[in-house]
Amino acid sequence: MRNILFLTFLLLTSNLQAQDEEVILKYFHSITSEEVFGYAKTLAGPEYDGRLAGSPGYTKAAEYVAEHLKEWGIQPGYNSSYFKHYPLDYTTVNSVGSLTALLIDSKGNTIAKSYSFPEHYYPGSNSGNGEVSGDLVYVGYGITAPEHQYDDYKGIDVKNKIVMLESGHPKPENAKDWDDWAAYAGSSEKMNNAIQHGAKGVLFISKIASPGITYNKDIIYCHIDDKVAEEFFFARHLSLEKVRKVLKEKNKPQSIELKHNITLSADTKHHPDGSYANIIGIIPGSDPLLKDEVIMVGAHLDGQGNLGELFPGALDNASGVADIMAAARALSNLPAPKRTIAFFFIGAEEKGLLGALEYAKDPLFNKDKTICYINLDMVGNGNGLYFGGGQSFPGIYKHFEAANEQYIHRTMKTNYLNRSYKGRPRTDGMALSQHGFRALSVHCTDRVKKLYYHHPADTPETLVPEIMEDVSKWLYLGLYSLANAESIDLNEVIKPE
Structure with a gap:
């Protein structure tokens, strides 16, 4: 045989x-x-x-x-x-950094939370070095696309604040494929957009190691688990699930000032050569x-x-x-x-x-x-x-x-x-x-x-x-x-x- x-x-x-x-x-x-x-x-x-x-x-x-x-x-x-x-270029991440929050509910009550690696977050592979604190703003996809008449930052002030954003992009009828949004929907493009709007920190709702994001010394970021993002909404008696549903079905920005105070630190060193x-x-x-x-x-x-x-x-x-x-x-x-x-x-x-x-x-x-x-x-x-x-x-x-x-x-x-x-x-x-x-x-x-x-x-x-x-x-x-x-x-x- x-x-x-x-x-x-x-x-x-x-x-x-x-x-x-x-x-x-x-x-x-x-x-x-x-x-x-x-x-x-x-x-x-x-x-x-x-x-x-x-x-x-x-x-x-x-x-x-x-x-x-x-x-x-x-x-x-x-x-x-x-x-x-x-x-x-590449970035050395010397420690897992830290992520803490002072959560504020709709009645003004506060509770301090500390999050852990790797359960709740990953540090950014190309994050800037240092520590930042600021109020939290959810900015949907984090996209500003003038030719599509779409802007997640419209009417929202994020200067010196921490923005929280989603992966992906809107999918209206005139956006049949990735090419329509390629100039806006990548993680590096979203990071640059956050910087241009004055944000000093970013929380990506996508807990994944991602070394492909372009390094920028002026912003600190990390990747968070869905459960952390849901908690930020729940503390304000809001539902991330419902906001996402509207965001995806209506293809219209759903940005929200969540007002929690976030502190984010990163211990990194960039190597350009x-x-x-x-x-x-x-x-x-x-x-x-x-x-x-x-x-x-x-x-x-x-x-x-x-x-x-x-x-x-x-x-x-x-x-x-x-x-x-x-x-x-x-x-x-x-x-x-x-x-x-x-x-x-x-x-x-x-x-x-x-x-x-x-x-x-x-x-x-x-x-x-x-x-x-x-x-x-x-x-x-x-x-x-x-x-x-x-x-x-x-x-x-x-x-x-x-x-x-x-x-x-x-x-x-x-x-x-x-x-x-x-x-x-x-x-x-x-x-x-x-x-x-x-x-x-x-x-x-x-x-x-x-x-x-x-x-x-x-x-x-x-x-x-x-x-x-x-x-x-x-x-x-x-x-x-x-x-x-x-x-x-x-x-x-x-x-x-």
């Missing part, structure tokens, strides 16, 4: 000979859960300090990956170097006619850093990096494939997909010769596989489908690419897709353990080593099969209406 399955697999890699079975299966079985989990555990460790792009911790992580690529004989992508460097790198290693193709065709597989290496407490970033995204590393190590032992295989470890995803966008502007490989880019993000917790975009490119997908059916035996789902999507890209794969690359993505389905997204509890203990092993083995077989195909049908299948 094993021989029948292997010969079926060889039909997709027709240049291989039956005698290659032993070496392919040898290195297939050499990939273990202990190996893959080991890479992820190391990258999530305190030595790398959360792998914040721009920081020394990220640089150490990049060197760790490159050292392994070199050890395995995988060639540098950038001539003699694995790295392409870019300048990037940091840098990060994209890392590329390659296994060159051997076929004179096909070696310039490239199959890329990648994952973002950076994390959320350290906000006074380590954010290990084990699932997001040490898992994706580790899956690729194990597959790369195994592939490096096989006869050279026809096409080039490139392993892409991307920087500054958490800062706004910067590494992917830099690559899109100046790609190492000709876009027309890039067969596909396969993106792995948070691939380490689940029972099944999801190959995003596979139905749009069946000529690519069939290699990975066959590898799963014949060797991995996991439930695998796929879909069509959403070409009508106009929103802000959320992954490196989406960013590259919007710049014309044939980008697909890999995720896990059927989560096994609790998910901690951008959270200090995203530790190696939340990973499932068995799925990581299978993802690596599946990549190993699928990439090698695709790289050795006599021909690849790249005609895109558009999603049926």
Whole structure:
């Protein structure tokens, strides 16, 4: 039975000979859960300090990956170097800071409250340093958009006050996609708008580590849990739920002076002279006619850093990096494939997909010769596989489908690419897709353990080593099969209406 399955697999890699079975299966079985989990555990460790792009911790992580690529004989992508460097500022958060409030009810009674990290708030990744106090004003989305006749600050004085704002943006009929609001709805744009209106502190109602907000020394901010925001409304005998409902359904500002006195402190130091790198290693193709065709597989290496407490970033995204590393190590032992295989470890995803966008502007490989880019993000917790975009490119997908059916035996789902999507890209794969690359993505389905997204509890203990092993083995077989195909049908299948 094993021989029948292997010969079926060889039909997709027709240049291989039956005698290659032993070496392919040898290195297939050499990939273990202990190996893959080991890479992820190391990258999530305190030595790398959360792998914040721009920081020394990220640089150490990049060197760790490159050292392994070199050890395995995988060639540098950038001539003699694995790295392409870019300048990037970053902020050190020395402690979790503090958030306190003097709540005032509708009758003038007061109560002092002190909030705790990480239950109630996260400090701002790029907050200014110091302490501010001021009255609290809820400003809805925090947007001023003249061409949409929309202003959350209209009729509200926030000078020297603390503003509390929501993520997202209004969605009236004339705003059919993100592009209508892109100049206003990003967190950095909302921060700048608060500063322009005179606010000295910001509470984002979104408790998430977010290193992509642009640094400004003149404002201190943090991210708060919904329950904290609800408490601020409840103390005034108001309902945040009702205010939000009107805000979303009417698409009209619902700003309110809540009048509680908020004190917010941050202990930060900004570093304007940091840098990060994209890392590329390659296994060159051997076929004179096909070696310039490239199959890329990648994952973002950076994390959320350290906000006074380590954010290990084990699932997001040490898992994706580790899956690729194990597959790369195994592939490096096989006869050279026809096409080039490139392993892409991307920087500054958490800062706004910067590494992917830099690559899109100046790609190492000709876009027309890039067969596909396969993106792995948070691939380490689940029972099944999801190959995003596979139905749009069946000529690519069939290699990975066959590898799963014949060797991995996991439930695998796929879909069509959403070409009508106009929103802000959320992954490196989406960013590259919007710049014309044939980008697909890999995720896990059927989560096994609790998910901690951008959270200090995203530790190696939340990973499932068995799925990581299978993802690596599946990549190993699928990439090698695709790289050795006599021909690849790249005609895109558009999603049926």
